[in-house]
Amino acid sequence: MLLAIWANNAQDPGRYIEQVWKAIHYYDKLLKKPIILTGDFNSNTIWDKPRREGNHTAVVQQLAKKNIHSIYHQQYQQEQGKEAHPTFYLQRKKEKP
Template identity: 60%
Template structure:
């Protein structure tokens, strides 16, 4: 299975073929326009299942299947955490809970970025398990900003997930330390000298055992499409 997250920086309809060349089974796309505005013509594969969430038709969170995986939003979806979506993913052989994430809620006075994910892992505590769990997307957070976010900071988030047996696939694969990442997934204003690692795929230990590769997109190629590069996870 190949699962990809890519913040497309809007206008996904014009860029879909670029990311679909990597043949994802599941694709998480923050800043994607609503499905009514998408046009899957002959140049782009039509998804087999779609979920989309947002209040701005030009800029929401999309979850696509390009395989036999199907999605069902879990009943206890917290509407206040509107860009963190709990989804049951099934294909009859390998089923799991997936939390699609775009940590971006300016309306929350407690904080719009890492605070959103912090709230979510507590609200969905009984669903985020040491088995059959993936959290993936644009977390808009990194350990380097811990001091700005009190207790609900990135390091606390990572620690809480690791206590539950859930780990960052990138950091496992590349043996990296949080906040000292070798690869960046976001470039502020698309400037190469302003790199940050903001996109993650956390997975439970049973899924991590199947991890075969983690790829981070190349700056020179992807900056003509977005200020983010894709994070590509392959499982056997």
């Protein structure tokens, strides 16, 4: 199964990563099956806020409990928030990582 994610809607009180947090709970039964999550989480641990429900670290930990992990972080042995390679280029320009 493939689940596409685009966390956006800055106007929503549960914007960005909080939307992903809500979704992984809403789709809990689906996440128990073999699944690939792909897309744009619009998030990173560097933007975690203490005591905020569903920050990036909480999402990563919740997914790990379901044995769902970032392929990028496993492949490159990178810690969340300390990525050595750009994973996004603004306007697809290499000079804008």
